[in-house]
Amino acid sequence: EPEVTQTPSHQVTQMGQEVILRCVPISNHLYFYWYRQILGQKVEFLVSFYNNEISEKSEIFDDQFSVERPDGSNFTLKIRSTKLEDSAMYFCASRTPPDGTSSYNSPLHFGNGTRLTVT
C-alpha cells in the first residue's frame, strides 16, 4: 500500500538554525498538510497546501514557517529560525482529491513523522 514518507525520522538542531523537513506524499494525492504534536499533547494543524499554494494555515504557522513543493514529488516544511518550543513531532499528510463517487473528505494519510529536537 502506498505510504507517505518523511525524512529524517529524527532531527536535532540548535536554536536559531534553519531546518527543512521533507515529505513525499502518495503519488496521486493532490492535497498536502503539515501537523505537529508537541510531546504528550494533541496533534495540531499547521498548514494545508493545494495547487502550489497554501489553502489554509493555523495561528501556529507564523512567518518562521514556510512550505514548498519544489518538484513533483516532495513537499517540504521549513522553519527559518528554530525556537525551543518548535520541538515536536511533525507529521506530513496527504489525501486524494474528491470525486463524484467518493466522500467529499477522503481521509488523511499520515507519514511516520519527523521528531524535531531544538536544543
Add this chain to the structure above:
Amino acid sequence: AQKVTQAQTEISVVEKEDVTLDCVYETRDTTYYLFWYKQPPSGELVFLIRRNSFDEQNEISGRYSWNFQKSTSSFNFTITASQVVDSAVYFCALSRPQGGYSTLTFGKGTMLLVSP
C-alpha cells in the same frame, strides 16, 4: 469553533476485556466528518475510521465498533476482546469542509494500555 474532547486520558485493561473510548465534539457546521486515528508507540498515525454527519449508523470492523450519536455529539469507539497490540494512543478528530481543503481538529487522545 470546533472542539473535540476525549475525557479519558488513560485507560488500563487486561487482555480480552472490552473497552470504550469516549469522544465528544462541538461544531456549528451541519456537515462535518469524524475520524479515529491510532498512534502506536512507534509514533505514526494510523487511520481507523471516517464518519460523515449524515450517517449515524453504527459500524463494526472486526473487534472495533463505533457508535455515532448526533443527539449527544458523541462518537465513541469500542474495542472488543482487547489485545496487547491494541496498546496505543487513540485520537478522535473532527473536520469540516472548507472549499474542499478540510483540516482536522484532534482531541487530546486517550492512551490505552492493554496488559497480558
